Amino acid sequence: MSAIGARLPRKEDPRLLRGRGRFGDDISAPGQLWARVVRSPSAHGQVRALDVTQAAKAPGICAVVTAADLPPGLAIPVRLKAGDIDLSAYLQPILAGPTVRYVGEPLAVVVGDDPYACEDAAELVEIDIAEAPAVTDARAADGTVAAELVASYGDIDTAFGTACHVAEIELAIGRHTGVPLEPRCLLAVPGPDPGSLEIYGMTKVPVWNRDLLASMLGVDETLIRVHGVDAGGGFGVRGEFYPEDFLIPWLAIRLARPVKWAEDRAEHLVAVNHSRQQYHRIRAAFDAAGRILGLADDIVQDNGAYCRTHGVAVPDLTVAMLPGPYRIPAYRGRVRVVLTNKTPCGTYRAPGRFEGTAAREHLLDVAADRLGLDRVALRERNLLTSAEMPHQRPITTLRTDVILDTGDYPALLAAAAREAERLGYRALAAQRGAGFLRGFGLAMFVEKSGLGPQETADVTVSKSGAVHVLSGGTSLGQGIQTVLAQIAADALGTDPGVIDVTTGDTAAQPFGAGSWASRSTVVGGSAVHQAATAVRQRAVQLAARMLEAAEEDLEVSGGSVGVRGDPGARVTLADIARAAEPASRYLRPGEPAGLSARRRFETAHMTYPYGAHAAVVEVDPGTGQVRVLRYLVAYEVGRAVNPMLVEGQLRGGVAQGLGGSLFEEFSYDEAGQPQAITFIEYRIPTAAEVPPVDVLLSQDFPAPGNPLGVMGAGEGGISAVGAAVANAVRDALGLAGGVGQLPLTPARVRRLAEQAQAQQAQHATKEPA
Amino acid sequence: MKDTHAIALHVNGRHHELVVEARRTLADMLRHDLGYTGTHLGCEHGICGACTVIMDGSPVRACLVFGVQADGASVRTVEGLTEGPAGPLSDLQQAFSDHHALQCGFCTPGFLMLAEAYLAEEAYRAEAEDGHPLSEERARELVASNLCRCTGYQGIIDALVATARARQAGQEPADDR
Numbered sequence: 001m002s003a004i005g006a007r008l009p010r011k012e013d014p015r016l017l018r019g020r021g022r023f024g025d026d027i028s029a030p031g032q033l034w035a036r037v038v039r040s041p042s043a044h045g046q047v048r049a050l051d052v053t054q055a056a057k058a059p060g061i062c063a064v065v066t067a068a069d070l071p072p073g074l075a076i077p078v079r080l081k082a083g084d085i086d087l088s089a090y091l092q093p094i095l096a097g098p099t100v101r102y103v104g105e106p107l108a109v110v111v112g113d114d115p116y117a118c119e120d121a122a123e124l125v126e127i128d129i130a131e132a133p134a135v136t137d138a139r140a141a142d143g144t145v146a147a148e149l150v151a152s153y154g155d156i157d158t159a160f161g162t163a164c165h166v167a168e169i170e171l172a173i174g175r176h177t178g179v180p181l182e183p184r185c186l187l188a189v190p191g192p193d194p195g196s197l198e199i200y201g202m203t204k205v206p207v208w209n210r211d212l213l214a215s216m217l218g219v220d221e222t223l224i225r226v227h228g229v230d231a232g233g234g235f236g237v238r239g240e241f242y243p244e245d246f247l248i249p250w251l252a253i254r255l256a257r258p259v260k261w262a263e264d265r266a267e268h269l270v271a272v273n274h275s276r277q278q279y280h281r282i283r284a285a286f287d288a289a290g291r292i293l294g295l296a297d298d299i300v301q302d303n304g305a306y307c308r309t310h311g312v313a314v315p316d317l318t319v320a321m322l323p324g325p326y327r328i329p330a331y332r333g334r335v336r337v338v339l340t341n342k343t344p345c346g347t348y349r350a351p352g353r354f355e356g357t358a359a360r361e362h363l364l365d366v367a368a369d370r371l372g373l374d375r376v377a378l379r380e381r382n383l384l385t386s387a388e389m390p391h392q393r394p395i396t397t398l399r400t401d402v403i404l405d406t407g408d409y410p411a412l413l414a415a416a417a418r419e420a421e422r423l424g425y426r427a428l429a430a431q432r433g434a435g436f437l438r439g440f441g442l443a444m445f446v447e448k449s450g451l452g453p454q455e456t457a458d459v460t461v462s463k464s465g466a467v468h469v470l471s472g473g474t475s476l477g478q479g480i481q482t483v484l485a486q487i488a489a490d491a492l493g494t495d496p497g498v499i500d501v502t503t504g505d506t507a508a509q510p511f512g513a514g515s516w517a518s519r520s521t522v523v524g525g526s527a528v529h530q531a532a533t534a535v536r537q538r539a540v541q542l543a544a545r546m547l548e549a550a551e552e553d554l555e556v557s558g559g560s561v562g563v564r565g566d567p568g569a570r571v572t573l574a575d576i577a578r579a580a581e582p583a584s585r586y587l588r589p590g591e592p593a594g595l596s597a598r599r600r601f602e603t604a605h606m607t608y609p610y611g612a613h614a615a616v617v618e619v620d621p622g623t624g625q626v627r628v629l630r631y632l633v634a635y636e637v638g639r640a641v642n643p644m645l646v647e648g649q650l651r652g653g654v655a656q657g658l659g660g661s662l663f664e665e666f667s668y669d670e671a672g673q674p675q676a677i678t679f680i681e682y683r684i685p686t687a688a689e690v691p692p693v694d695v696l697l698s699q700d701f702p703a704p705g706n707p708l709g710v711m712g713a714g715e716g717g718i719s720a721v722g723a724a725v726a727n728a729v730r731d732a733l734g735l736a737g738g739v740g741q742l743p744l745t746p747a748r749v750r751r752l753a754e755q756a757q758a759q760q761a762q763h764a765t766k767e768p769a
Numbered sequence: 770m771k772d773t774h775a776i777a778l779h780v781n782g783r784h785h786e787l788v789v790e791a792r793r794t795l796a797d798m799l800r801h802d803l804g805y806t807g808t809h810l811g812c813e814h815g816i817c818g819a820c821t822v823i824m825d826g827s828p829v830r831a832c833l834v835f836g837v838q839a840d841g842a843s844v845r846t847v848e849g850l851t852e853g854p855a856g857p858l859s860d861l862q863q864a865f866s867d868h869h870a871l872q873c874g875f876c877t878p879g880f881l882m883l884a885e886a887y888l889a890e891e892a893y894r895a896e897a898e899d900g901h902p903l904s905e906e907r908a909r910e911l912v913a914s915n916l917c918r919c920t921g922y923q924g925i926i927d928a929l930v931a932t933a934r935a936r937q938a939g940q941e942p943a944d945d946r
Contacts, residue, residue, distance in 0.1 A: 013866040016874025017858055019807015019847035023875065026806035116792065181811045181819060181918045182875040232809070232875030233918050265812040477873020477919055648869045648920060655921035679816035679916070687922040688913040 003489035003496045004708070007644040010482040011501070012230075012475070021230040024185030024201035029258035032187070033062065035248060036118035038108040038125045039267060040100035043134035043341040043672020047098055051126040052108060058121035061112040063255060067095040070250075074216060076241055079208055079309040080347075082316035082398055085147045092306035092344060094243045100129060101305035102341050103674055104270030106243045111251055111259060134672030138302035138338035139279055146303060147312045147337040151319040153394040154330030159294025163285030167367035169738035173355045173722065175277035175302065176664040176743070178348045178656075179684060180477075182232020183263040184272065186244060188252035195219035197249050203231040203474050203504060204239025205514035210506045212241055213249055224249075228504030234476030235656070236347040236516065237273045240309045266677050273346030274666055275314065277302040278335075280359035285330075290373050292382045294330035297322055297359060301337045304344035312337055313398060314345065317352030317448075320397030324360055325409040325446045325610055326382045331393075341672040347516075349656060350715040353447060358722035361443035362738050365727045369736070375727075376417055379444055383409040390704075398451060398517075404608045406701045407636055413444055416612035416634035419696045425630055429616045429731070437619045438629075439732025443723035446610045449712025450522030450703070452603040456511035457527035459488055459535045460596035463581075465559065465574030467492060467499040469532075472512020473524035474504035478714060479645045480520050486641050487525045487708065491532035492539075494559040494573065511600070518712025521641055526601040526706045534597035539576045542595070545586045546571050546579055607703040609711035611635035613654075613720040617728040621753035624746030626662055626729055628689070634696040638703040638711035646713040651693045653717020659685045660718075661725040662743050693717075734760060776840035780805060781849030789836040795829075796820045798836035799846060807847035807878045811916065818915030821879040821886075822846050828886035847878035850885065860935060861885060864928035872919035879915050884929050887911055888936065903933035 015021050052064040075091035096105045108125050112118045135143045160166060186201040195217060202209045206226040214221035231238060244261055252259040263271065282297040301315050319333030348354075368378040384391050386408040393402045420426065420442070429440035458470040469488050473480050481501040489496040502508045503515075515524070536556055543561035544551045547569050555564045562570030571579075573595070579586040582593040614632040619625070633650045640646045663683040667675040676682040702709025726739045729749065733756040741748055772791040777784065780803060789798055794813075799805040799822065811819035813832045820831040823845040850859045858866070861884060871877045887893055888903075897903070908929045912922055 009866050012874065013871060014858065016871055016877055017862040017865055018851055019878050020854065021874050179918065181817060181916060231873060233873045265814065479872065644869050648872060651921035651923060652872060652919045678814055679812050684916050684918065686913040686916060687909045687926060690921050692923050693921055
């Protein structure tokens with residue numbers, strides 16, 4: 001039986017359950033110093049004075065550095081290129097120079113023996129800022145437009161000019177982000193050679209970060225080794241190159257001592273990439289039968305104070321993915337990326353898709369009601385069919401062509417609707433009672449996964465028979481070690497239990513591209529599959545020599561290779577690994593020693609999973625509280641390597657999506673002071689807010705572009721939550737228009753309930769008595 | 770001058786004597802002075818519960834307790850759930866794995882200690898003996914004490930209910946995956 005498809009327990013679990021995981025702050029080095037970052041208390045202004053004299057004299061402090069101490073001209077470049085837009089004027093410096101642009105911007109670093117002493121000394125840094133007005137609303141005229149992106153095709157003017165019906169809504173998506181439970185952490189340990197460093201805590205894209213750090217420090221990149229560590233959740237925000245990723249290693253070299261920095265939660269909430277905040281004005285043109293003629297969205301993205309490593313990836317993905325699963329003859333998506341005096345933005349799980357799916361799917365519900373069509377029927381009428389696949393749109397994203405590769409969207413929508421019916425969602429939503437309203441919401445979406453261009457893997461069998469996989473993916477809590485072990489076991493015909501997987505180590509896998517964009521199972525897994533397949537072929541070749549048999553007479557199973565039909569003629573992978581040692585008589589001249597292979601999987605295109613979400617909500621119009629009673633995710637994943645983990649990804653994504661739809665919001669006052677700086681104001685959903693999530697996992701359409709047929713599963717749980725919740729709340733309240741804004745906090749829902757009542761009263765007076 | 774105090778405590782049955790600054794949190798003391806790094810810090814302001822340990826039988830947030838307050842106390846951390854580092858997983862730990870109750874595992878020690886303390890509480894044990902083992906509703910309420918960002922909580926609730934029921938029935942939790 002193949003290890004692929006099995007609900008195997010995770011390899012990561014035992015160490016994590018014992019408290020023996022190795023997270024960044026669990027690792028310490030002898031003689032280690034601690035760093036504390038001093039951050040701007042003002043949203044915008046000129047730094048008149050930054051006096052570190054008292055801080056430097058404080059007990060236990062050995063260094064205080066400011067921008068004046070840094071090598072000149074450093075700024076963090078864009079990692080993820082989209083289009084050819086020049087963002088060099090908007091990049092974030094390592095430490096702020098004469099100007100601060102958001103509360104939380106790093107100004108100085110205090111280094112000392114003890115983290116408590118560092119925190120005390122940081123308070124002694126005297127900061128004098130001449131405050132300037134803060135831009136806090138990206139729609140206002142005073143914000144800098146850093147970039148404008150347009151994705152379009154077809155004749156949009158004719159589409160709207162000839163339409164029978166046009167529907168339009170505005171929807172604001174709230175500012176929120178990943179907020180992993182482990183704050184960021186870095187430990188940099190200088191080695192004996194000048195410039196050499198061991199680094200713990202860089203996750204996600206360690207090779208890229210290592211290379212950038214090496215270039216900034218002016219050292220050879222192989223002097224720096226980033227070690228793999230456990231990470232307490234990534235969600236897109238952890239592991240990008242932030243100012244601290246230069247500062248801590250640079251300080252370790254400068255002070256010739258190990259330096260550790262462990263972020264606290266208050267600074268995490270103002271320092272880590274924010275995301276999501278966009279204002280959509282979206283409209284669709286329909287013919288008399290409800291067929292979409294055109295779709296147009298005009299978007300403003302509040303990008304915060306700088307363009308960070310993601311550049312314009314989020315707006316790029318927003319406009320590229322906005323048409324979703326529908327047949328849209330004419331399309332125009334425009335987004336203006338506006339800089340404000342807030343924490344800069346990056347990607348958060350399903351970047352651009354959470355936002356765009358919410359806008360499009362909410363619009364379709366409003367449109368269906370206007371057209372007098374059933375909301376599911378309107379979608380059915382406009383979904384691309386399996387006969388139209390693959391479907392190429394004349395647009396690109398992240399420098400790849402958008403080619404929806406496979407699937408049957410109408411079948412999945414029908415399956416989701418059936419499942420919701422079977423589980424009693426409609427009946428539950430139809431119940432109304434004293435003081436509460438209920439509603440049902442549904443949304444369709446297309447995800448993307450498996451971004452290239454490449455991933456590399458090494459598979460080696462050691463003399464004990466253990467199999468070592470060295471992957472360029474990184475562990476962020478998603479279970480990558482389990483999944484890659486299953487893939488390797490399948491290819492090698494061995495037990496996943498004998499396979500260990502190393503991730504995130506730049507010495508072990510110097511060509512790794514990291515874990516993000518739902519790419520690791522697809523791209524990283526395919527590389528492991530190819531390397532393990534090559535090892536299997538090599539094992540068969542060597543076994544043939546050892547057993548003096550023809551390769552075609554051999555079979556591989558249970559970690560050994562034997563002659564078919566002859567139980568006595570069999571060698572284990574351990575035997576073969578020993579036979580591949582240098583000077584072995586089984587090696588031919590010129591053949592490399594060892595039972596090992598390195599392979600690279602390359603792909604120019606992404607693979608596009610898809611799905612539907614359905615929610616039943618209960619709204620208390622008096623308090624404005626929304627409770628989600630039931631939630632369903634139907635998702636096509638091509639092939640699930642471990643269905644338990646796929647379901648876990650989907651369920652976890654829903655929980656995060658509910659946060660961004662109902663609770664989580666980085667609000668700012670007019671002076672640009674952040675109002676959500678603890679977990680009291682920034683409300684992550686607890687078990688009391690997250691209902692059981694039903695999952696309908698489909699494996700009907702294997703991805704054509706990779707040898708495993710897999711699609712990514714990391715983001716499909718969150719993509720359509722904003723849409724489904726907005727649609728369900730709108731349904732509950734009986735609104736004619738849209739909900740206008742996410743998250744649907746109690747205050748906003750109360751206003752909507754009042755608005756709905758007024759609409760309904762007005763409607764009633766117009767009716768003849 | 771640092772305000773330091775000499776204290777003594779038991780952690781997972783082991784005696785420790787050390788000198789700590791008055792303001793040092795129990796969490797920092799456990800992690801950085803005594804090496805029990807399984808106790809994690811997720812917020813340092815008492816909301817997330819990742820640092821939950823059992824102090825003299827009660828679950829406490831180790832970020833809200835000073836180390837000196839543990840003078841003379843008996844503290845149990847996640848490392849104390851198994852018999853030594855190589856011992857088999859406890860029934861609760863095994864149930865977490867069986868029910869996919871963890872992903873990144875950062876919050877997990879806090880949930881384990883919270884659940885372990887609750888299942889050992891006299892009030893709960895009396896209820897259970899009266900034939901009212903942990904309901905899903907009560908488990909959800911308990912699990913709502915802490916934050917998890919990965920799982921959506923259902924696996925944690927299921928693991929907790931399965932463990933409670935198995936303990937009630939005097940057997941290992943059934944693997945009902």
